[in-house]
Amino acid sequence: MDSILQNLTVSFDGFKAVNNVNTGIKQGEIRFFIGPNGAGKTTLLDAICGRVKPQSGQVVFSGNVDVTKYSEHEIVNLGIGRKFQVPSVFTNMTVYENMELAVVKDRSIFSAMFHKLKKEQVERIEDILVTIGLYEKRFNTPLALSHGEKQWLEIGMLLAQEPKLMLLDEPVAGMGRSETDKTGELLTKIAQNCTIIVVEHDMEFVRDYASKVTVLHEGAILDEGSVYDVQNNQKVIDVYLGRSGEADA
Amino acid sequence: MQTYILQIFNGISVSSILVLAALGLAITFGLMKVINMAHGEFIMIGAYVTYLMQNLFVAYLDKSLFGLYFILAIPAAFMVSGLIGFVLEGTVIRHLYNRPLDSILATWGVSLVLQQLARTIFGAPNVDVKSPGWLDGGLVISQGLQLPYKRLFIIALVIACIIGMFVLLYKSKTGRRIRAVMQNREMAESMGINTRRVDAYTFAVGSGLAGIAGCALTLLGSIGSTLGTNYIVDTFMVVVLGGVGTLLGTAAGGLLIGTANTTLEFFTNTSLGKVLVFILIIAFLQWRPKGLFNISSRAIDE
Amino acid sequence: MPNLKAMKAKEKLVFSIIVLVLVLAPLFLTDFRVNLLGKFIAYAILAMGLDLIWGFTGILSLGHGVFFGLGAYSMAMYLKLEAAHGRLPDFMSWSGLEALPWFWKPFTNSAFALLMAILVPTVLAFFVGFLTFKNRIRGVYFSILSQALSIIFVVLFVGQQAYTGGTNGLTNYKTILGFSLSNSSTKLTLYYISIGLLILTYALCNFLVKRRIGRILVAIRDGENRVRFSGYNPTTYKIFVYCLSAALAGLAGAIYVPQVGIISPAEMGIVPSIEMIIWVAIGGRGTLIGAVIGAIFVNGLKSGISESFPDVWSYFIGFTFIVVVLFMPNGVVGLVKKIVGNLVSRRLKSLS
Numbered sequence: 001m002d003s004i005l006q007n008l009t010v011s012f013d014g015f016k017a018v019n020n021v022n023t024g025i026k027q028g029e030i031r032f033f034i035g036p037n038g039a040g041k042t043t044l045l046d047a048i049c050g051r052v053k054p055q056s057g058q059v060v061f062s063g064n065v066d067v068t069k070y071s072e073h074e075i076v077n078l079g080i081g082r083k084f085q086v087p088s089v090f091t092n093m094t095v096y097e098n099m100e101l102a103v104v105k106d107r108s109i110f111s112a113m114f115h116k117l118k119k120e121q122v123e124r125i126e127d128i129l130v131t132i133g134l135y136e137k138r139f140n141t142p143l144a145l146s147h148g149e150k151q152w153l154e155i156g157m158l159l160a161q162e163p164k165l166m167l168l169d170e171p172v173a174g175m176g177r178s179e180t181d182k183t184g185e186l187l188t189k190i191a192q193n194c195t196i197i198v199v200e201h202d203m204e205f206v207r208d209y210a211s212k213v214t215v216l217h218e219g220a221i222l223d224e225g226s227v228y229d230v231q232n233n234q235k236v237i238d239v240y241l242g243r244s245g246e247a248d249a
Numbered sequence: 250m251q252t253y254i255l256q257i258f259n260g261i262s263v264s265s266i267l268v269l270a271a272l273g274l275a276i277t278f279g280l281m282k283v284i285n286m287a288h289g290e291f292i293m294i295g296a297y298v299t300y301l302m303q304n305l306f307v308a309y310l311d312k313s314l315f316g317l318y319f320i321l322a323i324p325a326a327f328m329v330s331g332l333i334g335f336v337l338e339g340t341v342i343r344h345l346y347n348r349p350l351d352s353i354l355a356t357w358g359v360s361l362v363l364q365q366l367a368r369t370i371f372g373a374p375n376v377d378v379k380s381p382g383w384l385d386g387g388l389v390i391s392q393g394l395q396l397p398y399k400r401l402f403i404i405a406l407v408i409a410c411i412i413g414m415f416v417l418l419y420k421s422k423t424g425r426r427i428r429a430v431m432q433n434r435e436m437a438e439s440m441g442i443n444t445r446r447v448d449a450y451t452f453a454v455g456s457g458l459a460g461i462a463g464c465a466l467t468l469l470g471s472i473g474s475t476l477g478t479n480y481i482v483d484t485f486m487v488v489v490l491g492g493v494g495t496l497l498g499t500a501a502g503g504l505l506i507g508t509a510n511t512t513l514e515f516f517t518n519t520s521l522g523k524v525l526v527f528i529l530i531i532a533f534l535q536w537r538p539k540g541l542f543n544i545s546s547r548a549i550d551e
Numbered sequence: 552m553p554n555l556k557a558m559k560a561k562e563k564l565v566f567s568i569i570v571l572v573l574v575l576a577p578l579f580l581t582d583f584r585v586n587l588l589g590k591f592i593a594y595a596i597l598a599m600g601l602d603l604i605w606g607f608t609g610i611l612s613l614g615h616g617v618f619f620g621l622g623a624y625s626m627a628m629y630l631k632l633e634a635a636h637g638r639l640p641d642f643m644s645w646s647g648l649e650a651l652p653w654f655w656k657p658f659t660n661s662a663f664a665l666l667m668a669i670l671v672p673t674v675l676a677f678f679v680g681f682l683t684f685k686n687r688i689r690g691v692y693f694s695i696l697s698q699a700l701s702i703i704f705v706v707l708f709v710g711q712q713a714y715t716g717g718t719n720g721l722t723n724y725k726t727i728l729g730f731s732l733s734n735s736s737t738k739l740t741l742y743y744i745s746i747g748l749l750i751l752t753y754a755l756c757n758f759l760v761k762r763r764i765g766r767i768l769v770a771i772r773d774g775e776n777r778v779r780f781s782g783y784n785p786t787t788y789k790i791f792v793y794c795l796s797a798a799l800a801g802l803a804g805a806i807y808v809p810q811v812g813i814i815s816p817a818e819m820g821i822v823p824s825i826e827m828i829i830w831v832a833i834g835g836r837g838t839l840i841g842a843v844i845g846a847i848f849v850n851g852l853k854s855g856i857s858e859s860f861p862d863v864w865s866y867f868i869g870f871t872f873i874v875v876v877l878f879m880p881n882g883v884v885g886l887v888k889k890i891v892g893n894l895v896s897r898r899l900k901s902l903s
Contacts, residue, residue, distance in 0.1 A: 076781065369862065
């Protein structure tokens, strides 16, 4: 499923958070969006998943669907899943119940009242729980999970939705080295069936896993290409200079 | 023609009271995300303070000084309501920040207690407050058209309060602090602003304003323990319609609702008028769910 | 998981005990008190609906008296027509009406009245829900609008005296389905029907809460946007549960009115509407059994206190509002669970 962002502009009271962004993401890519804070990365994700409506432009998904015309839950049902910066899982139910809500495809009231989980769905939940390492904790509530585990649960819930395009907003924020590596492995596994867009600041993570990188600055695309190309682009270096630890020129 | 002018005037007069009552509410809701269902009772407190002031004057001072009681009643109402508001904030309200639904329920409890207290102290029946002599009569515009001084005074009083609030909020250091906390509480805290104090004083001022509204209401009729309940829902509608946290919104909302109320009451009968106003508001909210003016932040919380 | 099942089983046990006590009550209470209990049971049905929307879904409706009242008025219209024996009801003649208004005519049929008692509130709830939830009007704004709805209806019903009986409401019924309402066996039958409806309502609500929809409702309460981004449309769920609560309120009203003997616009106002919420708050929101306990307990207390000390009631309920909301957010049921939980863990500690 290719995704194309065309002339995408999102403005808040005149301030252009996303300014005429044009880019295409091929199926199976792991595309990273990087850039300094305020560059518009999260807003870009917001526009794709329907959280904000763009002033102009389109997000064309799987050939012909302009996703900006749909509401948030419809976009999810089209196959686009979003993971938020702050892990947002449902704290008043168990890990298993969180997964249950995510795995169910029929989201109607009728199904919610009368349908129980099918065998394949139960297996799928258990598979994912094992993959993200939360099988033993499946009957705990997310309050008992660490920050990293909450992030994985959210990714697990996303996986359960079987999306075609996954949007991850700073998936390794706040994680230590080993957790970051584990998340990276997860990412590679997910990418086998799904296109991924990631917003991240951790440049090592970007280097290890990105197939292509897009640099945003003040809402517009500054550069796009492989990690190596982008890192050696003088414009990108200038923009990043002074922000220690984020890039080595 | 004359009836129309009178109607418009009445509309503005009713609006002005709504605006005064709603000012304090809009600011406390914008600031603390707390809905104070006892706000109507602060109006009631202000009215009863005026009543007491009147009685004090009658009991202890010469008849010729009677007219002065009202002048003193205004700041008295402000201070008493404000003080009680301050106490309420410190005991009950501060546990309810960012719990707007719970604040509705808890403050409703406060309102019940305050109403019953009023009944216990002053008795259940309404009491009359005799308006000062210098407000009798009206401004004669033309033959048969007289604008009552009482209503003119109320409008002037409200304008004065709005100006006062404007100066406080936009031209003073305290006001800047209040607005900062309203827009981004955490940020304000990390800048060293004592948000607890801001909350307490703001709530007191809001309650004090309601007290002044109560004082003004004594000019228009008898007062009793249910004075607040008559105004509370209308006041909320002003906040809902006008949007939260801006003076302009409250003023606009109050003006719209007040004039709509009086106009529709004029053309239909009383009961249907109120119904129509509410239906219009619900219809309006279809178009702009957040009200007329709103300080929207990019932090989209739940 | 095992803990949750045990808790649910205990709640069912408590409910069964309550039902047992209610069933046996006529053996040791006077007619008058049994009649009161019937009223409380109607309230308990209403309260469960409220718990569904507030305790579980987070929708604070402060105008539910409207739905309750509409249900009661529907039934009352039938009862009034019965009492009039084919002539014009008394208040209509006083108001100068010459013939029965067209929309009153079908209410000579009790089945129609019952149907309307449930349908009318549901349809109204659908409209209100659609207009508000679809526009993402929620939280405090919704609560205030629900109060406006309540005021609209009170004003309407008071104003249209010829059609609704005005401030006095509808009263002076004589018979239901041919049976005299002052007859104790009729009253007893109505009482047991109430208990039956209570059991059915509890079963229905429990069913919903245990299924996936129950968890979706709680998720909507705790993170509506997150629910949206999980692919569910919160609007449909909210409208559904709001309509269901309105239907239950209407049903409660329908069983209330023949037992209490009067319905007036006062019962639809904002004051009784917010009291309904406090029953659920005191009992324990989000537990269903809390709603039942709260409704019966608080109203029992109110009858007791108001009879002897009417002024005290206002202070009492006012302070209870404050205390419960501030310090006991999970109500009586929550408190009991905490105490039992502490006892259990202390016992476990002493064993090890």
